[in-house]
Amino acid sequence: MDGxxxxxxxxxxxxxxxxxxxxFSTLKHKERMALLASDKEQDFFDNEFFFLNAVKWGLxxxxxxxxxxxxxxxxxxxxxxxxxxxxxxxxxLMGSSFGLLSFYFRFRPRK
Numbered sequence: 001m002d003g004x005x006x007x008x009x010x011x012x013x014x015x016x017x018x019x020x021x022x023x024f025s026t027l028k029h030k031e032r033m034a035l036l037a038s039d040k041e042q043d044f045f046d047n048e049f050f051f052l053n054a055v056k057w058g059l060x061x062x063x064x065x066x067x068x069x070x071x072x073x074x075x076x077x078x079x080x081x082x083x084x085x086x087x088x089x090x091x092x093l094m095g096s097s098f099g100l101l102s103f104y105f106r107f108r109p110r111k
Contacts, residue, residue: 059099067095
């Protein structure tokens with residue numbers, strides 16, 4: 001029974017991700033077609049904001065994943081029993097904040 005539940009959860013997660021990607025891509029395509037039909041500028045989507053936003057969220061999620069990995073390794077190797085549970089939110093938040101700081105120091109405006 002547990003295998004069915006895990007497979008169903010994995011299927012739902014994959015379906016959710018695929019549907020979100022499909023919705024965003026069709027929405028972006030419809031917006032571009034509407035801009036072309038109304039003879040407006042097409043370079044609206046080519047600005048740097050979309051790239052920087054994607055890089056920012058990628059670094060934040062990478063840091064959160066790294067924090068989760070570090071919490072897992074610390075709780076299973078150095079902390080006995082269930083006393084390592086507070087490590088998870090702390091390491092995830094610290095990892096995501098390091099990702100955000102690395103984004104800031106890499107892409108901050110130059111004077």
